Amino acid sequence: MRVSMIVNGEQRQDEVEDRLLLVHYLREVAGLTGTHVGCESSLCGACTVLLDGRAVKSCTLLAVQASGRRLVTVEGLAQNGRLHPLQEGFWEEHGLQCGFCTPGMIMAAHDLLSRMKHPSEAEIRRGLEGNLCRCTGYQHIVKAIEYAAQRL
Ligand code: FES
Ligand code: FES
Incomplete structure (x- = not known):
């Protein structure tokens, strides 16, 4: 399925498997490895990202569920070379x-x-x-x- 989302201010469009988890999409498709995979069962929070401004555990969402939405990962926080x-x-x-x-x-x-x-x-x-x-x-x-x- 084709997904389209804004990740750290950049519009992306990618072809993904329906079952791909959002955390794997971010790490393996978008190359943003700052988001970590710990428990993969919604317990540890290592995979937390912002989805439309709210914290979500990206191991419990599918990439297709984030389609059409705005994501921010830890890589998107620093601005103009300055840390958040x-x-x-x-x-x-x-x-x-x-x-x-x-x-x-x-x-x-x-x-x-x-x-x-x-x-x-x-x-x-x-x-x-x-x-x-x-x-x-x-x-x-x-x-x-x-x-x-x-x-x-
Ligand atoms: S990897 Fe532990 S909550 Fe997502
Ligand atoms: S798990 Fe090592 S710093 Fe938090």
Whole structure:
């Protein structure tokens, strides 16, 4: 089936199998490997991207379901060579160790901050409850998001 969507501001049209998952479309067809594949069962959040501005787990959607819509992946956040405040926050506040969960955390946090300008620590933790990190203990991730919230 032919899909047509805007990915990180670029219009794409591709022929895909009906059963292709959105995460595999992004990584293997669009070449955007910043979106990670973890559990493939909607648990870990490593595959989180923005679909029409809202965070979705791209392992639980088919590419054909995203046709006609607008996607943003972690590669689409930096503008004119400048990191997005969320990316800067993860850098400055040491919000990652291995980095596997980081793109998904950043995209989930992007959704959160688009709905809530200055979330409390509890609201940040609730906003990220669909994203798992095996390394950091979460405290630095919360700080990274607070850093971004002060700059957006
Ligand atoms: S890979 Fe999608 S939620 Fe884990
Ligand atoms: S930094 Fe390793 S899983 Fe989160």
